[in-house]
Amino acid sequence: MLTVQRVSVGYGDAPAVLRDVSVTVHPGRVLALTGSSGAGKTTLLHAMAGLLRPRNGTVTVDGQELRDRDHAVEHRIVLVPQDNGLAPILTATENLQVALVASGVAAPEARQQTAAMLGRLGLSGQADQLVEELSGGQQQRTALARGLALRGGVLLATR
Ligand SMILES: Nc1ncnc2c1ncn2[C@@H]1O[C@H](COP(=O)(O)OP(=O)(O)OP(=O)(O)O)[C@@H](O)[C@H]1O
Numbered sequence: 001m002l003t004v005q006r007v008s009v010g011y012g013d014a015p016a017v018l019r020d021v022s023v024t025v026h027p028g029r030v031l032a033l034t035g036s037s038g039a040g041k042t043t044l045l046h047a048m049a050g051l052l053r054p055r056n057g058t059v060t061v062d063g064q065e066l067r068d069r070d071h072a073v074e075h076r077i078v079l080v081p082q083d084n085g086l087a088p089i090l091t092a093t094e095n096l097q098v099a100l101v102a103s104g105v106a107a108p109e110a111r112q113q114t115a116a117m118l119g120r121l122g123l124s125g126q127a128d129q130l131v132e133e134l135s136g137g138q139q140q141r142t143a144l145a146r147g148l149a150l151r152g153g154v155l156l157a158t159r
């Protein structure tokens with residue numbers, strides 16, 4: 001379980017973007033966060049992913065205060081960033097395989113899981129295409145496929 005308690009987050013010396021925000025992500029549940037452009041959605045997700053340290057309040061995962069991104073990765077908090085985070089000069093398949101192998105999955109399983117997940121996201125026809133040659137929506141689905149393939153404890157996705 002990921003818990004945000006009375007968090008304030010900001011950049012540099014500027015006033016806080018988020019003040020006194022609390023939210024709990026329950027296992028097996030989908031939580032959607034909406035708000036106008038610039039409202040602070042990505043900022044909150046980055047705090048939940050360990051990329052931004054709150055000025056006040058705490059982000060805890062399974063009862064432990066989140067220290068940084070490495071700590072979040074240890075707790076299997078997967079982030080699909082707004083700019084998708086894919087390597088543009090690798091294929092969709094390669095982007096998933098590299099991530100899976102880096103997370104400790106053996107190559108044959110990584111190949112099989114990659115094909116299955118791209119299939120689930122309707123990308124079988126684009127599997128061997130370079131990411132930079134995919135449409136914007138296909139790139140977003142590839143990023144989502146990669147996030148889902150990593151089978152994190154928490155998947156944070158922003159668009
Ligand atoms: N790296 C940064 N440095 C300084 N200010 C930032 C930075 N990132 C975001 N901000 C500011 O924080 C505020 C919230 O930005 P954020 O990216 O969280 O919004 P958002 O809700 O995700 O918007 P969108 O729907 O457009 O993606 C904005 O005013 C933005 O200018």
Ligand SMILES: [Mg+2]
Binds near residue numbers: 041042043082159
């Ligand atoms: Mg955003």
